[in-house]
Amino acid sequence: MMINNNRKLMRRSLTVLIIIAFASIIILLDTKTIGDNYVRRILNLGAIYAIVSVSMNLVNGFTGLFSLGQAGFMAIGAFTVAVFTVPVELREAIFYIVPQNPLVANIELPFFVALILGGLLAALVSILIGMPVLRLKSDYLAIATLGFSEIIRIIFTNMKTITNGALGINRIPGIPTMWITFGVAIVSIIFIVLLINSSYGRAFKAIREDDIAAEAMGINLFKHKVISFAIGAFFAGIGGGLLASLLGTVDPKQFYFTMTYNFLLIIVLGGMGSVSGTIIGSFVVTAGLEYLRIFDEPLTVLGVNIPIFRAGFRMVIFSFLLMILVLFFRQGIMGQKELSWDMIEGWFKRRKGLPKKGKVDKGGTI
């Protein structure tokens, strides 16, 4: 018992240490003591991708709904932030072909209000879409949500008086500190984790595992599917809003369905049904896509120019790495497990070649 208590204490203090270390790294990055804008941009992007991916994992990995509508919901959040946070005096210059609709032209909202509004609008649209679409299953659901995501994008392309159409909106006020992206990411992820561990989360998982049995247990399938779908859309909208502010510009072309595939890739890579896996996946994919850029630059070995090193080659490498991952780690990095001290200790024990202890106590999840 003593040993067990000691171990718990050690784990707890290690967790606290990791949190402190994480916070200090962000503080150092934020005050520009370490790192450069490039690193900060990648980390911000990683945090935003984490929000969207975890919310997509809630829908796809935990509730078992194969939904591919994430890009559309992000577009809603992104355009809400763009339309309402650009300073009123700049708007005439941005909407120089078609003037902005007078209904919204003079409304300027604080960033967080616009961000939440974007999330709520995305959730509202998702409920309207979900009513008919969530009666479908698997592939059919994927096709329908993908279609709706494209419809949202096309509507935005054509709502010129509000969204400025294909020209998009630029000069969106930027994010002053990394704490906004990371803060929102942490709060969102904590919310989703709490949701997953609540009785709602259990109902979601039951629906994923076997909808007929879940229904026989008295779980209202439709209600829970809509709830999960709407919460997923809400956080996608939040992620979209943050992205708009981070990039400073939005246009509908950013929200092609290919964007959804990035998130799908992240959750498959991280592990369907694992929050920690998804977070790891988000940062690995964002950073990976950037740092593989060395393959995009011309390479000369011993005076010979290697012809395959040219723009776009990194995607070949990236795809190749993905194929390896899918072949050898079919469950993704984490599968359905969550990162925990038990797991980390397990790795060390295996590495040292010590036999694993028979009984492992639960808890100690980071």
Add this chain to the structure above:
Amino acid sequence: MLKIRNLNVHYGGISAVKGISLDVPEKSIVTLIGANGAGKSTTLRSIVGLVKASEGEINFLGENITDMETTEIVTKGITLVPEGRRVFDNLSVLENLKIGAYLQKEGIDENIKMVYDLFPRLRERSWQFAGTLSGGEQQMLAVGRALMSKPKLIMMDEPSLGLAPLIVNGIFDIIKEINKQGTTILLIEQNANKALKIADMGYVLETGTITIEGPGKELLMDQRIKDAYLGTSKK
């Protein structure tokens, strides 16, 4: 407790249950036997609201539940142990049980203890994924999960399906034990011999209609049933 009058169920244009009537008295074991496609599972599914009856009335504790949603019916005290167990494979045994208590607001911990006392094997495997349990353990879990909602009436759809004879005996002992603790049981079985032995009342369903009914012991002796389901007379 449960009264069914002239129940008709259609799947599209096909009629699966054609005007059956049956009674399940309180604290009894009633069994519904019949061949494949006789309409046994459909009857259970329509009682719990998973399929809607096209005609007839289902009455539970004096209340008409024919058109209620499954959620409501489960709250009233009826649960279904679905055919083929249908446990949630990638969730732990404990999580499976908690989902069974989804509509319960309180008393979940006592319920879990009650189920674990009934099935000590499940307590040992509390953290294990349900998909890794053996067939018999999965059936225990399916029954335990159904008990989590504190049902007054528990309906079991072929609990012996695909299990070894020894384990089937165990399952039937458990059914008797659950009944002894005061829960009414409506049992569907292909294993007519075993089911009729423990049943107070038996109904024989053939292509959607009830052809024979009577106390379990009597049905065991019935020549028609012996011929059709027990297979004892030919020897």
